Amino acid sequence: MPDRGYDVRMTGFSSRVRVEQAVSWVVDHSRPLPPEDLPLCKLAGRVLASDVISDFDVPGFDRAMMDGFAVQSADTLGASPYNRLRLTLVGTILPGDDLLPQVSSGETVKIMTGTAIPPGADAVLPVEQANFAGGEVFALSEVSPGKHVGRRGEDIARGSMALSAGRRLRPQDLGVLSSIGVSEASVVCRPRVRILVTGNELLPPGSKPSGNRISDANGPMLSALVRRDGGVPIYPGIVADAPDAILAAMQSDVEMILVSGGSSVGQEDYAPTLLTKFGELSIHGIAMRPSSPAGMGRLSERLVFLLPGNPVSCLCAYDFFAGLAIRRLAGRPDRWPYVQTQLTLRRKLVSTVGRLDYARVRIADGEIEPIAISGASILSSTTRADGFVVIPEDSEGYPAGASVTVWLY
Amino acid sequence: MPDRGYDVRMTGFSSRVRVEQAVSWVVDHSRPLPPEDLPLCKLAGRVLASDVISDFDVPGFDRAMMDGFAVQSADTLGASPYNRLRLTLVGTILPGDDLLPQVSSGETVKIMTGTAIPPGADAVLPVEQANFAGGEVFALSEVSPGKHVGRRGEDIARGSMALSAGRRLRPQDLGVLSSIGVSEASVVCRPRVRILVTGNELLPPGSKPSGNRISDANGPMLSALVRRDGGVPIYPGIVADAPDAILAAMQSDVEMILVSGGSSVGQEDYAPTLLTKFGELSIHGIAMRPSSPAGMGRLSERLVFLLPGNPVSCLCAYDFFAGLAIRRLAGRPDRWPYVQTQLTLRRKLVSTVGRLDYARVRIADGEIEPIAISGASILSSTTRADGFVVIPEDSEGYPAGASVTVWLY
Numbered sequence: 001m002p003d004r005g006y007d008v009r010m011t012g013f014s015s016r017v018r019v020e021q022a023v024s025w026v027v028d029h030s031r032p033l034p035p036e037d038l039p040l041c042k043l044a045g046r047v048l049a050s051d052v053i054s055d056f057d058v059p060g061f062d063r064a065m066m067d068g069f070a071v072q073s074a075d076t077l078g079a080s081p082y083n084r085l086r087l088t089l090v091g092t093i094l095p096g097d098d099l100l101p102q103v104s105s106g107e108t109v110k111i112m113t114g115t116a117i118p119p120g121a122d123a124v125l126p127v128e129q130a131n132f133a134g135g136e137v138f139a140l141s142e143v144s145p146g147k148h149v150g151r152r153g154e155d156i157a158r159g160s161m162a163l164s165a166g167r168r169l170r171p172q173d174l175g176v177l178s179s180i181g182v183s184e185a186s187v188v189c190r191p192r193v194r195i196l197v198t199g200n201e202l203l204p205p206g207s208k209p210s211g212n213r214i215s216d217a218n219g220p221m222l223s224a225l226v227r228r229d230g231g232v233p234i235y236p237g238i239v240a241d242a243p244d245a246i247l248a249a250m251q252s253d254v255e256m257i258l259v260s261g262g263s264s265v266g267q268e269d270y271a272p273t274l275l276t277k278f279g280e281l282s283i284h285g286i287a288m289r290p291s292s293p294a295g296m297g298r299l300s301e302r303l304v305f306l307l308p309g310n311p312v313s314c315l316c317a318y319d320f321f322a323g324l325a326i327r328r329l330a331g332r333p334d335r336w337p338y339v340q341t342q343l344t345l346r347r348k349l350v351s352t353v354g355r356l357d358y359a360r361v362r363i364a365d366g367e368i369e370p371i372a373i374s375g376a377s378i379l380s381s382t383t384r385a386d387g388f389v390v391i392p393e394d395s396e397g398y399p400a401g402a403s404v405t406v407w408l409y
Numbered sequence: 410m411p412d413r414g415y416d417v418r419m420t421g422f423s424s425r426v427r428v429e430q431a432v433s434w435v436v437d438h439s440r441p442l443p444p445e446d447l448p449l450c451k452l453a454g455r456v457l458a459s460d461v462i463s464d465f466d467v468p469g470f471d472r473a474m475m476d477g478f479a480v481q482s483a484d485t486l487g488a489s490p491y492n493r494l495r496l497t498l499v500g501t502i503l504p505g506d507d508l509l510p511q512v513s514s515g516e517t518v519k520i521m522t523g524t525a526i527p528p529g530a531d532a533v534l535p536v537e538q539a540n541f542a543g544g545e546v547f548a549l550s551e552v553s554p555g556k557h558v559g560r561r562g563e564d565i566a567r568g569s570m571a572l573s574a575g576r577r578l579r580p581q582d583l584g585v586l587s588s589i590g591v592s593e594a595s596v597v598c599r600p601r602v603r604i605l606v607t608g609n610e611l612l613p614p615g616s617k618p619s620g621n622r623i624s625d626a627n628g629p630m631l632s633a634l635v636r637r638d639g640g641v642p643i644y645p646g647i648v649a650d651a652p653d654a655i656l657a658a659m660q661s662d663v664e665m666i667l668v669s670g671g672s673s674v675g676q677e678d679y680a681p682t683l684l685t686k687f688g689e690l691s692i693h694g695i696a697m698r699p700s701s702p703a704g705m706g707r708l709s710e711r712l713v714f715l716l717p718g719n720p721v722s723c724l725c726a727y728d729f730f731a732g733l734a735i736r737r738l739a740g741r742p743d744r745w746p747y748v749q750t751q752l753t754l755r756r757k758l759v760s761t762v763g764r765l766d767y768a769r770v771r772i773a774d775g776e777i778e779p780i781a782i783s784g785a786s787i788l789s790s791t792t793r794a795d796g797f798v799v800i801p802e803d804s805e806g807y808p809a810g811a812s813v814t815v816w817l818y
Contacts, residue, residue: 040615044633058789060618065784094677095650096610098620112677114610114718114786116621155787163792170818171633172791175626175720179788183615201505201523206449206592209469211507212525217584224453224580241504268503268521309523311584339748375474377523378564379588380467382581383572409579 013285016292018393019320019356022283025296026321029303030328033189033255040178043169046187047230047331052163054180057153062117066148069108069130069137070121073145084131084138093118108137117149124148156180168332188331192254193226195219195235198246198271199261199309202238217311217379218260222318228337229323230330231256243270250274250299255329257302258322261309263293271306275299287393288356290376291317303329311379316358338387338407343368349398351391360385361406368406385409422694425701427802428729428765431692434705435730438691438712439737442598442664449587452578455596456639456740461572463589466562471526475557478517478539478546479530482554493540493547502527517546526558533557565589577741597740601663602635604628604644607655607680608670608718611647626720626788627669631727637746638732639739640665652679659683659708664738666711667731670718672702680715684708696802697765699785700726712738720788725767747796747816752777758807760800769794770815777815794818 035049064070071087079085087108091101093115101109103120111117111124123143131138156162162180163173169187177185195218202216209215219235226233239249241262250257250271259271272295275281279299284306286294290313295306305322307314324334346367351357361368363386371381387408391397398404444458473479480496488494496517500510502524510518512529520526520533532552540547565571571589572582578596586594604627611625618624628644635642648658650671659666659680671678681704684690688708693715695703699722704715714731716723733743755776760766770777772795780790796817800806807813 040629041632044636056618058618059623059786061621063786065786095608096622098622100621150784150786154782155789162789170792171630171637172720172724172788172818174633175630175724175788176792178614178624178629179618179626179720181615181617181624199504205587206590208590209465209467209588212470212509213505213507214468215587215590217588220449220587221580221584223450224583227453228580311581311588315581315584373563375559377468377472377474377559379581379584380564380571383579383585409581 013292016285016287016355017283019286019288022286022294022296022321023324025283026325027328027334029298030325032331033191033329035186036189037184037186039184040174040182043174043177043185043187044171046169048163048165048167048169049186049188049331050165051161052177052180052182052185054156054158054160054162056156056180057158058156058179059150059152059154062152063150064111064113064115064117064124064148065150066124066126067113068111068124068126068128068148070103070111070118071108071123071125071139071143072103072105072121073123073143073147075105076123076125076139076142079139079142081140084140087137087139089135089137091118122146122149166331191231191256191326191329193231193233193256193258193326194249194252194254195222195226195233195258195260196239196246196249197235197260198239198241200241202261204237218307218309218314221311221315222258222260222307225315225318225323226258226326229326230332231326241268241270243274246270247274247278250302250304255302256322256325257299257304258307258318259304260307260314263295263306263308275304275306279304287354288316288320288358289352290358291320292355294321296321308376310376312360312382313376315382320358336407338409341406341408342403343406345369345398345400345402345404348400349389349391349404351395351397353396354393356393357391357397359389359391360387361389362386363406368404382409422701425694425696425764426692428695428697431695431703431705431730432733434692435734436737436743438707439734441740442600442738444595445598446593446595448593449583449591452583452586452594452596453580455578457572457574457576457578458595458597458740459574460570461586461589461591461594463565463567463569463571465565465589466567467565467588468559468561468563471561472559473520473522473524473526473533473557474559475533475535476521477533477535477557479512479520479527480517480532480534480548480552481512481514481530482532482552482556484514485532485534485548485551488548488551490549493549496546496548498544498546500527531555531558575740600640600665600735600738602640602642602665602667602735603658603661603663604631604635604642604667604669605648605655605658606644606669607648607650609650611670613646627716627718627723630720630724631667631669631716634724634727634732635667635735638735639741640735650677650679652683655679656683656687659711659713664711665731665734666708666713667716667727668713669716669723672704672715672717684713684715688713696763697725697729697767698761699767700729701764703730705730717785719785721769721791722785724791729767745816747818750815750817751812752815754778754807754809754811754813757809758798758800758813760804760806762805763802765802766800766806768798768800769796770798771795772815777813791818
């Protein structure tokens, strides 16, 4: 009988660390990457690497807050529909005009919302409070000094903090940056993440399954997850189950390596051995289900995550550890990018003390129930599920009727 | 006095429609776009245009769910640590092997999790329940028929619905598509959205403000919003406040036009007039604050939204109407892409009956308070805010201590 180098040494892990220890390792070993400068049009969703202080007042001038007439407020004293006060129209201000007519006592200038208040004027008489005929304007009401005038710098004052470091830029933030003359900003780099999928049984993503070979599900899934969390996925294809090939791929010029498959303690599981030999295998074996064969460590400066090949385990280990690391390198918040909600269990959810459980659940009639077929190999359990429940190590699960936290996919 | 074509006709809207009427108009006039076929690597976040039925069983073979030994279960009857039953090792199965050794009575084959069950075998004896020495394996426990065997098609059965039309594809969905041999899928096209920013007072995005000119905040903000909602923003720069230029831009080869600025009823507000003349101005003037000068209509097949130039109004009108239309064209759900939460008001929030209010609020110590300076021109009110509260038309607002729905930016 040819042995083909496969030794049944599959003795399992001698011990498993708790999930919280593995999370602590990730937190300790991931800091935001250095910054890069990007133009305004590329900034949406990126994380500011430094505070942005405004070099300008916004607006840069006192401006009209209503359509109407710029006036000296004293000229409107006593005006009412029964005591129309006449003003002489001496000009018109259009948006962007730099040469503004002077407003003297008894005079007025047509003005639009957003345009600059002309010199001499101190208030805006709204068009609804005026009659207009020929070159004459009649004030129908009083306006007090400063009325309907937006002050220079009232939106953003020169020298003030417009946006602070660490902020993930929203659409309206880009508007603010633009308005203070910022055409590029310094943001945290996106980590480059090499997705290293191994397995001689695997066909390239999207291939027709053939014989006893299956198409790689983890590469496409991990690529989308990495992008979601702010990383740049690099997935050139499946790597042969051979130490040289795996080591070469682990030495890619990236900030992080995700190894999918071959993460356990069998002799075909090369990645842990390679990491031990050429780098540091800090954690291997975690008290959770699925994903217990997951591991993590470093090779030079790269963070390396060993993700089990079973697709549900791969997703779970990614979400607990690798995704957290990517978000931290990208300067994003630690928390999961899933909406969290509180729902009632329709059926009991059983777990084992001493290990954390990641249970896929479905929402039905406003309650949740565990997905029936939910082994680590059943990827469709994560597509039929609406989300998942985490059952901590010290819990035996939850009874039917319990209110539990659900993370929605 | 030069009149420069600026007539003070600023008489306001004769009537304003309710927000819900405007929303109904959007719903009635936006349907998902036709599909396009895209490769697997481009599918994340896209919306399936048709059901995906699996052409394959996943797995395509009965497979081992544990590392161990493929056996005839009958051979293990009565096995225990005190009654070790001997089996002859006749082969090894590695992942992806197509030629599988036959297992006859009294024989066994080494097998790994995920590999195919060889002919003759009907169960897997886990490695933890066996002793192994030389060519002999000793069973230490009984296994029943089918034990630790995953059945062909148990994840996804051939002919079953893997994913249904209308689904926005999650990372794990890409894994499922890959595993059933789908290398490209039909998804709803992304709407192309021309962002048409007008205003002679505007400088290009990110310019240093100069004199009475301001830098365009709405173009960068709208570009990011359109992309967030699944559209393809097209923003070639500011368009002159001239009817010919605006009309030409409104005739771009796109599915939607967002006009920012010049949306009201002044004579410089060309877009509404052009829409009336060459297309259909269905709604103009909405009972809300800000954004009351917003409008919407059609030019040929294009949806056209008139968004006020004031940046907060622009954001608000986008979120209530244009964003909804983009999501609907892209096949996404109608709901806002903001997380919704329930929080307590620290100070009262006043509104006026007859108009909907969009109030920016900040979270402090777990409660919310309105942003102090919150005019429609104060874009920084939306960056200092954590979210917003919508006060319906029929409400005068909320007292301090009220629990209200907050949408988080």
